Every structure is written in structure tokens, then in C-alpha cells.
Amino acid sequence: MKKIINYEKEIIFKTTIAEICSISLEQDFTVDDNCFTGDFILTGEYKTNELSVNKEPFIYHLPIEYELDNGVDYNSVNYEIDNFEYTVEDDVLKVTIDLAITYDEVGKEVLPTISEEEINNEVPIERDVREEEVTINEEKKQILTSEFNDETFTTYHVHIVGSEDNLESIAKKYGVTIDDRKKYNDDVNLELKSKLIIPESDND
DSSP, X not given: XXXXXXXXXXXXOSSOOSEEEEEEEEEEEEEETTEEEEEEEEEEEXXXXXXXXXXXXXXXXXXXXXXXXXXXXXXXXXXXXXXXXXXXXXXXXXXXXXXXXXXXXXXXXXXXXXXXXXXXXXXXXXXXXXXXXXXXXXXXXXXXXXXXXXTTEEEEEEEEOOTTOOHHHHHHHHTOOHHHHHHHOSOOSOOTTOEEEEEEETTO
């Protein structure tokens, strides 16, 4: 589980801010009793006058408290600063912080993450292959034969349509009728590189 906490704070300086010379952000947090507490620690240097060579240091502790959802596994809680921005206006330093908190929930199994690349590359397809034969196991055969009421077909071909194919040439190639082909393919129009399921009779 991941949540983003948006934190904003306006810091009024006691002197004029002519320029922020450097700024850094650290954090010091604890997790206890279903509560996330701690401080953002803001440090840096600034000039009170643009022409000045002297730099003044500053440090501010910005407290934060956030109540976590019930069922959080406290040992799994991690946090990091996701984004940090600041602006200066009228001697006021305004900071905006996005804090990312990740954690596991008690009693829920953490499933492995599958990347988009792994999903998109399950099985490579060779486009120059015109057909492949698929043998159906007994369990799948019973489902198919009960659906189509024809127990004579036990083997199927997957035909990839070529530029010179038509309904008659495909039917002739596999020794089936056009009606047989239509039983397993909803469309009648042949599109290049589309796949057709062709039944093979046991009598062949």
C-alpha cells in the first residue's frame, strides 16, 4: 500500500530574505500506536541583502503527525520524500512537501509484482508462420464438442490468413466445408494476418 501525504508550511523569518543561498530537507519520524509522527528538518543559508557577502544560517523543525489506517504492519512502514518545492514572498518561506509512505497490511499476502514488459512479452509470435496445429486435451475436447455438438473433430488448426487466401482455398486446403469454418469463426471477412480456427475431421 502506498499513500502520499501533502505537507505545506509557511515560515516567517525575523529578518529580510533577499536570497536563499542553499536549502536542504531531512526527516526524523517514528511509527507507534497506529500513528506516524516526527519532524521535517529544514536547514540552509540565506542573505538579508542582495549585495551582502555574508550568509545567515537557518534551521527549522516542522512537526508532522499522521494517523495510519487500521491493520498496518508497523514493521513494514517505509517513507521517503517524493517531492520538495519552496517559494519566497514578502520574507515568508513557503515549503511544499510530498511524503510517500509505503506499508503492508496485516494478514494480506504480498503478491509479486509483474512488470508491463513481462506482460507484453508472454509469448513471441512469428509472423511468417502460416499455420500451427493445436491438439486439444480430453477435458477441453469435451467442452468444445458439447458446445458444437460434433464429437468427430478432435484436432484443430490455427490458420494465419495470407494475401492470396480466400474462403474456398482455405476450405480446400484443410478438407473442410465453408460452413465448418464458419462454426468456429464469427467473421466471414478475411483480414491479412488474422487467425482462423479450422477443425480437422477424424476421417482425414
